[in-house]
Every structure is written in C-alpha cells, then in structure tokens.
Amino acid sequence: xxxxxxxxxxxxxxxxxxEFSSGxxxxxxxxELSTVQYRLSFRQAETHRVxxxxxxxxxxxxxxxxxxxxxxxxxxxxxxxxRQVENVAAVNGKTNAxxxxxxxxxxxxxxxxxxxxxxxxxxxxxxxxxxxxxNWVERDxxxxxxxxxxLTRSDMLHHPHVVRIDALPNWPKVATxxxxxxxxxxxxxxxxxxxxxxxxxxxxxxxxIQTFEVGxxxxxxxxxxxxxxxxxxxxxxxxxxxxxVEQAFxxxxxxxxxxxxxxxxxxxxxxxxxxxxVLMTGRWAQRQRTKYADWLxxxxxxxxxxxxxxxxxPKVLKQYDYNNEQYFHELWVAEGITSYYDELxxxxxxxxxxxxxxxxxxxxxxxxxxxxxxxxxxxxxxxxDAWIKFYRPDxxxxxxxxxxxxxxxxxxxxxxxxxxxxxxxxKSLDDVMRQLWQSHRDxxxxxxxxxxxxxxITGTSYDAWLKESLETTREMDFSKMLDWYGLEWKxxxxxxxxxxxxxxxGNVFVGLDLQAVQGKxxxxxxxxxxxxxxxxxxxxxxxxxFDGYRIAAETWTERLNSYRPNxxxxxxxxxxxxxxxxxxxxxxxxxxxxxxxxxxKPSEAQEKRWRSWLNLPDPKPEAEKPTESAKxxxxxxx
Ligand SMILES: [Zn+2]
Numbered sequence: 033x034x035x036x037x038x039x040x041x042x043x044x045x046x047x048x049x050x051e052f053s054s055g056x057x058x059x060x061x062x063x064e065l066s067t068v069q070y071r072l073s074f075r076q077a078e079t080h081r082v083x084x085x086x087x088x089x090x091x092x093x094x095x096x097x098x099x100x101x102x103x104x105x106x107x108x109x110x111x112x113x114x115r116q117v118e119n120v121a122a123v124n125g126k127t128n129a130x131x132x133x134x135x136x137x138x139x140x141x142x143x144x145x146x147x148x149x150x151x152x153x154x155x156x157x158x159x160x161x162x163x164x165x166x167n168w169v170e171r172d173x174x175x176x177x178x179x180x181x182x183l184t185r186s187d188m189l190h191h192p193h194v195v196r197i198d199a200l201p202n203w204p205k206v207a208t209x210x211x212x213x214x215x216x217x218x219x220x221x222x223x224x225x226x227x228x229x230x231x232x233x234x235x236x237x238x239x240x241i242q243t244f245e246v247g248x249x250x251x252x253x254x255x256x257x258x259x260x261x262x263x264x265x266x267x268x269x270x271x272x273x274x275x276x277v278e279q280a281f282x283x284x285x286x287x288x289x290x291x292x293x294x295x296x297x298x299x300x301x302x303x304x305x306x307x308x309x310v311l312m313t314g315r316w317a318q319r320q321r322t323k324y325a326d327w328l329x330x331x332x333x334x335x336x337x338x339x340x341x342x343x344x345x346p347k348v349l350k351q352y353d354y355n356n357e358q359y360f361h362e363l364w365v366a367e368g369i370t371s372y373y374d375e376l377x378x379x380x381x382x383x384x385x386x387x388x389x390x391x392x393x394x395x396x397x398x399x400x401x402x403x404x405x406x407x408x409x410x411x412x413x414x415x416x417d418a419w420i421k422f423y424r425p426d427x428x429x430x431x432x433x434x435x436x437x438x439x440x441x442x443x444x445x446x447x448x449x450x451x452x453x454x455x456x457x458x459k460s461l462d463d464v465m466r467q468l469w470q471s472h473r474d475x476x477x478x479x480x481x482x483x484x485x486x487x488x489i490t491g492t493s494y495d496a497w498l499k500e501s502l503e504t505t506r507e508m509d510f511s512k513m514l515d516w517y518g519l520e521w522k523x524x525x526x527x528x529x530x531x532x533x534x535x536x537x538g539n540v541f542v543g544l545d546l547q548a549v550q551g552k553x554x555x556x557x558x559x560x561x562x563x564x565x566x567x568x569x570x571x572x573x574x575x576x577x578f579d580g581y582r583i584a585a586e587t588w589t590e591r592l593n594s595y596r597p598n599x600x601x602x603x604x605x606x607x608x609x610x611x612x613x614x615x616x617x618x619x620x621x622x623x624x625x626x627x628x629x630x631x632x633k634p635s636e637a638q639e640k641r642w643r644s645w646l647n648l649p650d651p652k653p654e655a656e657k658p659t660e661s662a663k664x665x666x667x668x669x670x
Contacts, residue, residue: 066091068184068193068226072176074200080160080169081118082176087125087152088185090145097186098141098153101230101354104179106303106341107165109423110357113180114139116167118156125150139355140186153183164303164310173203173237173256175295175310178230179354189226196220199236207241207254208234209291209307227352231305231342235293242268247279250289257296262318267294273381274332277647281377281462282339282469290338292331302330304337328383329392333374341366344469347476361479363415364502368440369465371396372448380647389646390519390628393445396438397510398626404560405433411440412479412502427571431560442508443501447486448645449513450497454490457641463489514628517645518638522627535593539621542592544569548585555605567616573605578616592618 069087076083090096100117102110122133122143131151132144143151159167159174168175184193197206197219210221210232223229235256242253242264253268271292279285291308296315303310311330317323341349346362379389400406414422414436421433448461467485468477479502486494500506514520543562546553553575558565569575575583579601583591595601597620605612634642643650 065191066188068188068191070182070193070195071198072195073198074169074174074203076156077169077174077200078171080158082157082159082167082169082174082181083154084157084181084183085152085154086183087150088188090148090151094145096143096145096151097136098143098183099186099354100139100183101179102139103354103357104165104177104230104303105349105352106305106337107423108357108363108418110419111165111180112138116158116180117183118158120153120155122151122153124148125152141183155183157181162297162299162312164301164312168297171200171202173235173239175236175256175293176234178232178234182226182229184226184229191225193223193226193229194220195223195229195234197234197236203236203238205239205241205254206234206236207239207252207256207291207293208232209289209305210234228306230352230354231307233293233303233305233308233310235295240264244268244272246272246275247285249285249287251275251292252290253292253294255294255296257298257315258294258318259296259315261316262296267318270328270383271331273383274328274335274377277377277381278332278335278339281373281466283466284469286343287338290335292335302334304334304342306338306342309334309337325378325384325388328378329374332377333370336370336373336377339469340370340465344473345476347478347481350476357419359416359419361412361415361502362477362482363418363436364411364440364443365468365477365479365482367437368411368442369444369461371437371441372444372461376646386630386646386648390630394522394625394627396441397628400434400438400442400508401626403434404431405429406439406507407505409433410503410505411436411443414439427557430557439508446501446508446510446513447494447498449516450494451486451490452641453512453516454492457644459489516638517642518631518634519628520631522625522629523623537596540592540595540597541619541621542616544575546575546585546588553583553585553588563617563619567603567614568612569603569605569614569616570607573607573612576604576606576611578603597621 066089071085073083086098088096100114102112102114104111120133120135120141122131123129124131124146126149129146129148131146131148133153134142136142141153143153145151157167159169159176162168165177165180167177167180182193194213195210199206199219206218208221210223210229212218213220213222221234223232235254237256240255240258240262242255244251251272253264253271255262255264255267258264287307289307292311293308294311294313296313296317298314299312301312311327311334313327313330314323317327346360346366348358348360352358375384375389375392378384379386409417409421409432411434414434417433418436421429422435444461451464452460464482464485467489468482471485472481479498483495483498486498541562542564543559544555544564545557547556548554555569555571555573555575558569558571575588577583578591579595581591595618597618600615600617603614603616605614630642631638639651642648
C-alpha cells in the first residue's frame with residue numbers, strides 16, 4: 033500500500049477545514065504539497081452526464097499536461113476511458129479567461145498557462161455503462177469509478193486530490209472510502225494521492241447503509257437499488273461473518289474502515305479496492321438461494337482482495353502505469369487463489385453447507401475440464417495475456433484460452449492438498465498466504481517468491497510441481513485431493529440431481545452451441561476436436577436441418593437426445609447464404625460428471641482433514657448424522 037502523504041493547506045477557497053493531528057501538521061509544514069481540486073456537477077444527470085472542473089496550480093510553468101488512465105487496476109483491459117470525455121476546455125482559474133488547450137494523444141491534454149497561477153480544465157463525462165469498472169449517472173443515482181472519471185495534472189499524482197460534489201437534491205447519501213475534509217460536509221472528500229482517488233469509487237443516491245464493527249474496524253454495507261427486496265440488516269450479518277473469518281485468516285486487519293458498495297442494479301461483477309469493493313447484483317438476488325449464495329461468494333472474493341492483490345501485489349503492479357498494460361504471470365495467485373478461497377470462506381463461516389461447497393468446486397472443475405483451451409494455454413500465459421484474451425472472448429475463446437480464475441483456483445486447491453499432505457496436516461496454503469503477506473506486502477512478489485515460500489513452509493521443494501502447473505498444459509490430477517479429504521466423483525447413475533427425463537440411449541455429445549437469432553438456429557460456438565468440429569460446422573453457420581428434419585435452437589438438445597451415440601446424420605447448414613451438407617457422427621458423452629461427493633465411509637483421518645479444511649465443528653459423539661443435511665431445508669442442501 034502506498035504511504036499516506038501529508039497534505040497541503042488552503043490552496044482553494046472552498047475547503048472549509050481539514051483534520052490534522054499535530055504530528056501531521058508538522059510534516060505538512062515541512063513539505064507542503066499543493067492540491068488538485070475537483071468540482072462535480074450533476075445538472076445533466078438525466079442525460080447521463082457529469083460536468084467536472086479540475087483545478088491545479090501552474091507552479092510557474094508555461095505549459096502543463098493533464099492525463100487520464102486508460103485502464104483501472106483490478107480489471108486488466110485497456111478501456112480507453114477518455115473516449116467518454118467531451119467539451120474539454122481550459123481557463124485561468126482566477127480570472128476565468130480562456131486558455132489554449134491541445135490534445136496531445138488519446139489520454140493526454142496540454143494547456144498553455146499564459147502566466148496563470150491556477151489552471152482549471154472543464155469537461156463533460158458521459159456515464160452510461162453499468163459495470164464495476166465504468167461510470168453510471170442517471171436521475172436517481174450515480175456511480176463513479178476513479179480511473180474513468182478524473183483527469184489530473186500528470187506530474188501531481190503524488191499530491192492530495194480533493195473532490196467536491198454538487199449532488200442532486202434527491203440524493204441523500206454518498207458512500208465512498210474517501211475521507212471527509214470536514215465532519216459537517218460529507219460531499220467534500222479527499223484522497224491522499226491520485227492512486228487513492230482512482231482506488232475509491234463513489235456511490236451517490238438513496239443508499240441503505242448498514243454499519244457493523246468486526247475486529248476493531250468499521251464496515252459498511254451500502255446497498256442501492258435493493259428496495260424492499262433486500263433485507264440489508266440480515267445481509268450485513270452474513271457479511272460480518274465473512275469479514276470475521278477472513279480477518280482471522282490473515283491475523284491482521286490492515287484498514288480502519290471498509291465499504292461494501294452493493295449495487296442491486298440487475299447486473300453482475302465485483303471490483304476490489306484498498307478500503308472498499310464494488311458488488312453488482314440483482315434486485316431479487318437475496319430471495320433466491322443460489323443467487324444469494326453467489327453474492328456471498330462475491331463478497332468473500334472482493335474482501336479477500338483487500339489483502340491479496342490490493343496490498344499484497346505482484347511485483348510488477350507495485351507502481352501502477354495508468355498509460356499502458358502491465359505484464360505479469362501472477363494472476364493465478366491474485367485471482368485464482370482468491371477464487372479458491374472465496375467459496376471456502378463462505379463454507380468456513382457456516383453460510384453455505386458442505387454439499388453446496390462441493391457442488392461449486394465440481395462446477396469449477398467441469399468448467400476447466402470441458403474447455404479445450406486448457407490444452408492450449410498455460411496458466412502463466414493466461415495471466416500474461418489477460419489484456420488481449422481474458423477480457424476479449426470470442427467464439428474461439430473456449431478453444432484457445434483457460435481462465436486464470438477457474439484453473440488458478442483449482443491449482444490452489446491441489447497445492448493446498450500437497451502442502452497438507454507434505455506436513456501431515458500441520459500446514460496448509462493458509463500458512464503460505466500469510467507468509468507471503470508478511471514477507472512481500474511491501475516489495476511485491478513473483479511466482480519464484482511464492483515458490484520459495486511453499487518450500488519454506490513444507491520443507492520440500494515444490495518448484496518443479498509449480499513450474500509444471502503454471503507453465504505447461506499438463507492435465508490436473510485430482511485423485512490425491514479426493515483421497516485426502518475422503519471424496520469421490522459422483523457417477524451419472526447415482527446423480528439424483530440429474531433431470532428425470534434422461535435420454536433413452538444415453539447422453540449424446542456433439543460440441544455445438546446454438547443461438548436463436550430471428551427464428552434461425554445459428555451456430556454460436558464449435559468445440560475444438562468435437563464431433564461438430566470434425567463434421568465441419570463453423571461458428572456463424574445457420575443450422576437448417578438434422579437427419580432430414582428442420583431444427584430450432586430451443587429444441588436442439590431434446591432432438592439430439594432422441595438419437596444414439598455413433599449415429600451418423602446428414603445436416604444442412606447455410607454458410608453466407610450457400611447450402612452446405614455435412615455428415616455428423618454423434619458421440620457418447622464422457623461418463624465423468626465432475627460432481628464431487630463424500631465417500632460413504634471416510635476413514636478417521638479423512639474425516640479429520642475434511643473438518644479441518646471446511647472448519648467444521650467436531651461431530652457430536654452420538655447419532656446426530658442426519659442433522660446437517662436434513663435441517664438445511666430445501667434442495668440446495670440435500
Ligand atoms: Zn478478483
């Protein structure tokens with residue numbers, strides 16, 4: 033984390049007051065830093081625009097440069113935020129006289145100061161992209177992402193930045209981790225430097241704020257859009273349980289106050305920050321167990337990032353470069369291991385049942401094992417190429433890449449078992465993460481540093497194991513993990529969750545995704561080396577007939593399941609208007625379901641390891657076995 037820098041005093045008149053300890057005052061007097069000032073006006077909120085004025089001292093320079101990031105930390109894609117900037121103009125901050133402003137490149141502007149002491153740049157920002165890393169402004173509320181919003185003087189990134197918001201009258205509250213400058217004025221906020229401003233999203237509107245304390249720190253669940261469908265007090269209790277488990281995990285709480293910005297705005301996603309996170313979810317999410325369970329997983333994930341990836345970062349990210357991509361191979365730790373722990377913490381805090389956890393783990397395994405891209409791209413490459421591949425999926429994505437979230441989580445799970453078995457259960461991946469935190473939070477880490485710590489903790493070198501797991505496409509072997517905890521694959525035969533209407537001749541596999549487009553069955557994706565691929569289907573084909581009969585996207589699976597594996601069927605497709613005949617040989621779906629269940633009779637050791645992994649209490653001595661599943665109620669916890 034970047035150290036806080038003592039801030040300067042009274043550069044602009046609208047600052048009413050600032051809070052200082054006497055020590056901070058002494059430092060400020062020693063090296064007073066001027067301040068970048070913003071004023072935000074939402075008069076044009078109805079048309080999704082915010083008017084922004086940024087004022088900076090000129091420091092006697094003839095020309096000063098303004099910049100805006102092209103991406104935001106945590107979301108590894110160049111998003112060209114400047115594309116939403118309109119009507120840029122510069123004036124003398126004191127006299128309001130126009131100054132010459134030129135665009136230097138896509139995200140930089142040059143202003144001729146003409147002797148002005150203070151320069152103000154005014155611009156309008158269009159805000160109509162609902163995501164955790166972009167901006168949204170409408171009559172009822174606004175959500176601003178720092179990187180997508182604030183121009184600053186290029187050489188003042190380490191200076192304090194103060195934001196004054198002229199909110200609409202129907203916006204009673206603001207939720208952000210940015211500090212107030214005056215306790216009486218919640219609409220003026222201060223960041224110690226530009227990194228902190230970029231790292232502090234701002235939510236404004238009718239926000240429900242639930243505040244709770246855990247581990248001596250204050251936490252706020254700030255929900256917008258949940259209306260009567262969210263019981264935010266109950267949600268805050270659940271969030272508090274996750275906070276407790278994660279604080280206990282790290283054995284250290286590196287913040288004093290933390291904000292969960294929860295936007296129930298009918299979209300999805302999450303983004304981490306030092307002292308807050310953004311969660312996007314559905315208005316009715318809390319009323320559906322699976323969606324709420326997903327939301328708890330999201331809370332757990334983003335909160336874990338307050339340590340892993342925010343304060344404990346891959347070395348390359350220690351200094352953010354807002355103008356360019358930053359390449360590194362450690363996203364499997366930053367995102368993958370975070371993904372391993374997210375659902376695990378929900379289970380460890382008692383908010384999900386062990387069966388729910390195993391179901392999610394099985395789904396994660398299935399997603400990786402059914403993706404041919406796992407045989408094409410290594411985990412390290414997936415991290416390195418996040419900028420051009422992960423955030424830019426096309427119809428070939430599943431064939432050519434593997435998610436560092438999904439596979440990273442599984443390598444985390446397998447490594448955890450390696451460490452547990454190497455130390456006879458005395459140590460785990462938990463210890464590695466804590467050690468990494470202790471030794472590399474200031475310097476940043478590389479995969480080599482991580483590998484060294486695994487060796488330290490286990491007393492055995494896992495360099496080769498990690499190198500192979502990260503740098504090759506070797507298939508993962510789950511047998512050791514299953515055996516360690518007393519788990520097994522659930523066969524299709526015993527799968528009571530499977531639909532009752534099973535195919536008469538067994539499951540048929542083709543490897544074709546169809547989409548209904550204007551009544552046509554369009555081929556959306558073709559799985560590499562699948563029967564569809566071997567038959568010559570192309571993404572973009574219109575699928576007309578199968579075995580001489582017309583087909584529709586909606587009934588395709590049902591039709592397919594009326595056939596036998598190894599049947600050969602004539603298919604007609606239209607490719608750019610020309611009819612093409614293809615011969616499709618159906619295959620049997622592989623027997624492995626990738627669903628995981630506990631073995632019927634785990635050994636004593638397996639039972640102990642299973643309980644230690646999920647933080648389950650020791651079993652009661654006498655016949656209480658049915659309680660766990662029977663009391664959970666509902667199908668999800670069967
Ligand atoms: Zn993440």
